Amino acid sequence: MGENEDRTIDERAGNGRDEGLRSSAAFLIDEALGFLFPAALRAAAEVGVADHLADGPRTPAELAAATGTDARALYRVLRLLATRGVVAEDEQGRFALTDAGQALREGVPYSARAAVLMLTDRTMWRPAGELTHCLTEGTTAFEGIFGLPFFDHFAQDERTAAVFHVGMAAMSDAENALIAAACDLPRTGTVVDVGGGHGGLLIEVLRRNPELEGVLYDRAHVLAGHRLGSDKEIADRWTLAEGDFFTAVPTGDVHLLKRITHDWDDDRCVTLLEHCRRALNPGGRVLVLDAVVPRGNDPHQSKALDLMMMGSLTGRERTEADFAELFARAGLRLSRVLPTPTVLSVVEAVPA
Structure with missing residues (x-):
């Protein structure tokens, strides 16, 4: 093989590498x-x-x-949202809300507006x-930016707290009925929703189980926004309990912990789970309702x-082995x- 042929092969190999790197650069820039x-x-x-x-x-x-708002600036925002199917632009330059974008409206069932505002709030964005x-x-x-740990920051005043707790309630509303249906609960007894926020999950649990009673357990400033009294179907079957779940939890037959354990490090979670175990009635169970990280590299x-x-x-999402x-x-x-x-999955635990 001659020198020219060797050079041609090297150039082709180099061009192939260059093309691969160009594609990589374009992909990474788009991702950024x-x-x-x-x-x-x-x-x-x-x-x-x-x-x-x-x-x-x-229009x-x-x-x-x-x-x-400014029409030109608004158009530019809508044009980007149209690329992801939230809105659609017609030939007359008018924008319509797509099926995928309907839950961005306020006041509709399962509105995601408050959840979107929470997830994109500066308290999430900056960290x-x-x-x-x-x-x-x-x-x-978080603490280096805002000067307080996460939950202390959100407890400092009503307006700041509302960003998180109203947003979390909105994030949960669309999933609560589905999760309540997946929980294997006793016919009678007491369900304690530990750190249950405004009570959206407990409402769905009590609706589906007409002989169960429920306890909504959380900090006072959170319980102030509870929604249990708005549902006549569950009247007289619920109570509120104020406290710190790292100190103790109310006694019950089932303890629900929805989107709680992922907030805390392992040692704090163990403390919380120990309190739940000690507060279980005989035959009771703890149901951790959290995401379980799957194996492999598929999106989740x-x-x-x-x-x-x-x-x-300080917490993290966990695998099944982590929960065990x-x-x-x-x-x-x-x-x-x-x-x-x-x-989310229902990760069920019983006393060892």
Whole structure:
């Protein structure tokens, strides 16, 4: 083989490598720009664009007049949202809300607006931008930015607390009935919703189980916003209990912990689970309702939530093996994992 032929082969190999690197660069740059979609989604949610599209398509100028925004800037936001199917632009330049975008409206069943505003709030956004701190220091970025641990920050005043607790309630509303249906509960007895927020899950549990009684257990400032009294179907079957679940939990036949364990490190979770075990009536169970990180590299919401936990809290999303280890340390035994139609699973534990 001659020198020219060798050079040609080397050039072809080099061109192939260059093309691969060009494709890699284009892919990574596109991925790095991905943060602008939730930024656009938040902007649309804040000004209430979706509510003004409930009756049909409107032009950016019409929407801008209705929302008190700049028409040109609003068009640019809508154009990006259209690329992800939240809205759709017609040939007349009008935008319509798609089926996928309907829950951005306020006041509709399962509205996600408050959840979107919570997930894109600066309290979530800024720590996510400081994940390098988590890598180099091994600690959350939240306290260094806001001066207080996560839950202390949200407890400091009513307005700040509402961002988180109203947002979490909205995030949960669409999944609560599905999760309640997946829980294997006794016919009679007491269910304690530990750290149950405004009570959305407990409402669904009591609706489905007319002979059960329920206890909603949380901090006083959280319980102030509870919704249990709004449902006549469960009247006289619920009570409120105020307290700190790291100190004690009320006695019951089933303890529900929905989106609780992922907030806390292993030692704190063991403390909480030990309190639950001690407060169980004979034959009782603990149901941890959290995402279970699956094996492999397929996309799963738990993997994104895990980085949110890393930036803002001391907890993490866990695998089935992680849960089994936590339970064992707390004197419990993992008995089964029940999938639900949501991202969460029912991770059931019984006294060991």
